[in-house]
Amino acid sequence: MNDESHDIPASMLCEYFVGHLDQESSQTVDAHLASCAGCRELLRIMSLLSGAPVEEVSPPTGGHPTMEEMVCYYRDKGSLDPQAVRRLDAHLRDCPDCQSEITYLDELESELRRAAQ
Secondary structure (H helix, E strand, O other): OOOOOOOOOHHHHHHHHOOOOOHHHHHHHHHHHHHOHHHHHHHHHHHHHOOOOOOOOOOOOOOOOOHHHHHHHHHOHHHOOHHHHHHHHHHHHHOHHHHHHHHHHHHHHHHHHHHHO
16 A cells, blocks of 8 residues: 555645645645545545544454554554454564554654644
8 A cells, every 4th residue: 555656645645634735736636536546545544543433343354454453453452352452463473564554554643743733
């Protein structure tokens, strides 16, 4: 997810998310979002990081946790049941891809904090 290249940089999406873009820039982002599922997903992740309620965290069907589960784990392990935390702890010890997703969530949250200032 974080390796994708977009016309709109993540920093601009953060500014858009917190409402700090001028009207013209917001319209540019709106137009981009209409055709870019990756950036729409990034905005959804920003919303989750910012404390939006997670509707449901269900166990992943494949080997990797869902993004909702990763965000809950990153944001507040206490929001997950202990079995899920143990499973995620074990998975993250062995999965460099998911470790990089946690690092990415940390970087994204930092970018959101900067944009909100």
